[in-house]
Amino acid sequence: MIALRRSLVPLVIVLVILVALFYAVFPTRTFMDQSAAIAEVQAELDALYEENEALRDRMEVLTQPEEIERLARSEYNLVYPGEEAYAMLPPAPEPVKVPDLWPLNALVSSLGG
Numbered sequence: 520m521i522a523l524r525r526s527l528v529p530l531v532i533v534l535v536i537l538v539a540l541f542y543a544v545f546p547t548r549t550f551m552d553q554s555a556a557i558a559e560v561q562a563e564l565d566a567l568y569e570e571n572e573a574l575r576d577r578m579e580v581l582t583q584p585e586e587i588e589r590l591a592r593s594e595y596n597l598v599y600p601g602e603e604a605y606a607m608l609p610p611a612p613e614p615v616k617v618p619d620l621w622p623l624n625a626l627v628s629s630l631g632g
Contacts, residue, residue: 580586591597598604 581590596604596606
């Protein structure tokens with residue numbers, strides 16, 4: 520009976536330690552994972568707040584009549600009644616230079632060159 524107790528006591532102690540570790544380590548690791556996830560989401564939330572603030576500032580600027588007129592004229596080519604809008608065309612591209620070689624002579628003459 521005493522021999523049975525001597526072999527059972529260390530086993531019970533080991534089991535108690537394992538159960539204590541199970542209840543202490545796993546929640547701690549879960550807590551650490553959740554803390555990291557919260558920090559990541561908080562950083563994303565801060566970035567969204569900054570973006571919202573920038574958009575509010577832009578919205579405030581876009582409600583001013585001078586900015587509306589500037590955008591209408593520059594981006595949409597709108598004018599007041601009685602005004603005329605002109606568009607500048609880009610310069611024509613340079614003609615292609617074809618070397619004066621035998622197979623290309625017929626091509627140049629057929630193109631009018």
